[in-house]
Amino acid sequence: MNEPSVRIVFLPSGLRGSVTPGTRLDQAARQIGADVQSLCGGQGKCGKCRVRIASPTANRGSLSPPSAAETEALSAADLAGGWRLACQTEVFGDVTVEVPEESRTRRQVIRKAPGNRAITPNPAIRRLQLQVQPPDRHFPMADWERLKTESAFMDQAISPVPDISVLRSLPAILRQNEGRVTMAVHVDGHCVGILKDPDIPLAGVALDIGTTSLAAHLCDLATGQVLATASAINPQVVFGEDVISRIAHASTGPEATDQLHRSIIDAVNDLLEALWDQSGISPEATVDMVCVGNPCMHHLFLGLDPSGLGLAPFVPVVSQSVSVYARDLGLHLAAGASIHWLPLVSGFVGADTIGALLATTDEWNGKTVLMVDVGTNGEIVLAHENRLRCASCATGPALEGATLRHGMRAAAGAIERVWIDPETLTVRYRVIGDIPECPVPPVGICGSGIIDAVAAMLKAGVIGPNGRLKRDLNTPRMLVSGNHLAFVLVPAEESATGRPIVIDQEDIRAVQMAKGAIHAAGRLLMEAADVKTVDKVLLCGAFGSVIDPVAATLIGLVPETAPERIVATGNAAGDGARLALLDRTRRVEAARLALRLEYLELTLHPRFQREFAMAMFFPHKETMPSEKETR
């Protein structure tokens, strides 16, 4: 396949593929399986296939110039901003294409849904409803001083200090409402906002910033209720799939760091808009925010130089928790609101791990527990005898469904479970969003789907313990595609794209690399703690919440062979952010956890490479299936 091709990534699905130069974007979307709707059949009339090209200026040469239909349908400002009609635009170079919600037929499935953990709110921001007295000519006290006096009558423990934004809006709000106002005040005394609506609940945002995806929950600070949830693809994927490529890009200079910083801030502002649209809460009432994410996401979100994370000895700029005004980041919360980042542990173990530990304290405290958080990077924590050891390893985004031949995010159309009959090699699968009333044909394979598929292929003998596809199987499902052997999960006639959905040797290799690193890290932590077996394995992360424990043990994702000990905890990192948002004492707990965690640097460990090589076998070189019962 040496004919020229251009590479396209569709967001938010993350579906990607190569097409012949000159292919129209709507055709490319169909070939790759991305969801772009069209009502007029590609005539440029309905305007329903509006998409946005990332970095429009830089990518101008990659696309055909706007057609007459496009200049008709789109304003000059839209065109300048990268908006195009997919059915009118031919592609001649690599591009990333955002498909907005209104141009899609299917809705995204949010895997980073909030967990069910009960929280008794004890928020950092308190809400006081006040009736401020009008100024008296014999005692002409200033607006703020009258408000402050009233707040002291309501709660003597509070001595508020006004944010400058509060002072700027105060006279008009007092006038409009005859003195009836709601004050949002931090327990440290900082008055974050004054609201004119006395009945409005105060809300906060728990934000989980993954290398590949973002998830935000808007919560009522008084009740703890989740009012809205929104998620999106991290727009930084354009700069590379993993943290290493982001750090490499940022290290080219302050402009590049700022570019990555701006892109994540813009995306979070879009998420906030979505949360406010869903809930009816206003930006002014959104007075607090807690963030979790790995160290690279932390640095880029805060606009810090991440280059130290990419060079030995891999140090962050700051590891303690950071509070920063939303306005200093350009985030559109209440004018006086702050953003609180949970602390980092090391250059590779971040606030996401702290969040996951916070959310699962009851499950690991006093026990021997291995916690595995799998995203584009893997973090592994071993709790044992009051000590917390942790390690980190690069896994690549394969286990999140990205970069596979037919990989995709956990969205409608993604294969999430796979069963293969060992006799006939018949494949059954389950597709996200596919219900009897509304069938959804498969488009690609997501993270849990690839684990399940590899486990099923192993069990059915399609691959061996070394991960090689068996060339000599007598089945039309095994074929040579490109330079690689590939196994057909879905034949062309069943798929949404009209082309077969396959898993090829490179996909399996990517899974082996990822699981090998996690398995080896877990082993070395257990060895360091002199532990032979664990009470429980907690699987965290978007992927962890849906993986089948049996499939996990079959492929040897972790050094634990009993599926009943493997527990999915959902998006524990995001839950930790929500806990810290709603209960400020958890922020102190997070700081303590960060100090307690003992970091094991695997790159310095003399036996990591060897352990990694052995753990690339399914389930492990030392523990072949036949030995399983004897262990």
Place this chain on the structure above:
Amino acid sequence: MNEPSVRIVFLPSGLRGSVTPGTRLDQAARQIGADVQSLCGGQGKCGKCRVRIASPTANRGSLSPPSAAETEALSAADLAGGWRLACQTEVFGDVTVEVPEESRTRRQVIRKAPGNRAITPNPAIRRLQLQVQPPDRHFPMADWERLKTESAFMDQAISPVPDISVLRSLPAILRQNEGRVTMAVHVDGHCVGILKDPDIPLAGVALDIGTTSLAAHLCDLATGQVLATASAINPQVVFGEDVISRIAHASTGPEATDQLHRSIIDAVNDLLEALWDQSGISPEATVDMVCVGNPCMHHLFLGLDPSGLGLAPFVPVVSQSVSVYARDLGLHLAAGASIHWLPLVSGFVGADTIGALLATTDEWNGKTVLMVDVGTNGEIVLAHENRLRCASCATGPALEGATLRHGMRAAAGAIERVWIDPETLTVRYRVIGDIPECPVPPVGICGSGIIDAVAAMLKAGVIGPNGRLKRDLNTPRMLVSGNHLAFVLVPAEESATGRPIVIDQEDIRAVQMAKGAIHAAGRLLMEAADVKTVDKVLLCGAFGSVIDPVAATLIGLVPETAPERIVATGNAAGDGARLALLDRTRRVEAARLALRLEYLELTLHPRFQREFAMAMFFPHKETMPSEKETR
């Protein structure tokens, strides 16, 4: 004089006057006495008469279009920004014209010079010189945590919290200097900045924002030394001479408030540039700032709605001291620096009064003292038996030299002292900047000059106790100019403008109004305290520092008749700002003072109008010169 005329104000001199429409700006400057140089004699060739028109867009119709010589000499950007050549520009409507330093032949005299009060520095911002250890691969501590550890070794009392700007610059600074850095940390723990130069002194700014003029002192925070001083005309004068007109303009809407806010912030940024140019200190090393000013200046500086200051019961938005990040105001100090405003007392008694009290504590504490701060507004404080009573009154800018027929700021060319021979009515005068080696002809009259002139006229019988110019005096110095009688201080042939410099009946009236208000306020405060006489009168403000006590008693500026009890204290408000900048305990003292001050609202006082009317006489209706000794 009913022919059409346009009004021109020249900045920074504040000289103003009316000219016939179509007059060239250089001619207008000459007529009014403003200092605009010209080398080529008005041919548009030398480009030395560059001036800037305020609000160029709004004022486009007031001026002739740019000539060929101007489009030659000035760039399109300069023209758009309001730059013109005075010799090429004809004026057809009211305008304000800024004459930059390089287009003037004379230098400005700074009346708001720092006082000599000795200060033992105890600044809010401390300076730590640190040698941060490089990261270790076996103990990979974050950049900030290594810095923090080092700071704790140097001073255990400090537990710094980083400003986001510090985290952003930290990795590069540590790299550039092999870990040798200077940390600027507030006593509250906020780390304001990290500097790479280990020998740099940390500096702060004391800023006195007057209705008409601004004065800033850059001080070394460790030694207290004044490193540089700069002053400027408050650019808000374009919107009106006094606080009432500024409040009226701001009350037209948030855009107007923002316009006034931006204009003062821009002017302060210009002052800061001047301070840095003079001293060689960098913006990054300028880590603290304390401001004083009246409530209107305070509100406009902070971007607060001042409309409450213009309506009964005249309440400010906030009266306690306010700290706000420089970056939130757009001020170019160190990225993490804060601005501290001393507190206000009421809607009319501001941080300038608090500053003046701070600076003169030793002079009033335990004594019966009247402190008078005269600017465009007058503030009067009576200290007596451990109580501090204060009042405020509108005086207009006459006592600052503005709005008089031939008034001007205290700049080179201003008449500052006047003597009149009672027999011959010969006038002698002293001109600012006039020295034998370099004679300066008089241009106009400044604040101390008008007091002195009125006192001399009273003594010589040119005016009576009721302030009327004596029409029947047999002297060519008494003439009718326009609709008013006027007394010629300087004949045409002696003046810089080629026209006589006169004091007319309206000028005297303005002085009567101003001094009447101050005198009445002082009387009512003394009456409230049941005090018949005071130990001392402290005259503060730019004007107070040069007034002749004998002249002050002659005209009855204050209810005290013994000149030896009248003491000029210099710019006490500015000195107070400098004290609070250099010694943080003074900020606490300022807060205590603000609470102690008892405000007497004169507009509510049943007898203020009557007292005011009587005090308009020279020196007072009840205390005619003949009664002086009997009191």
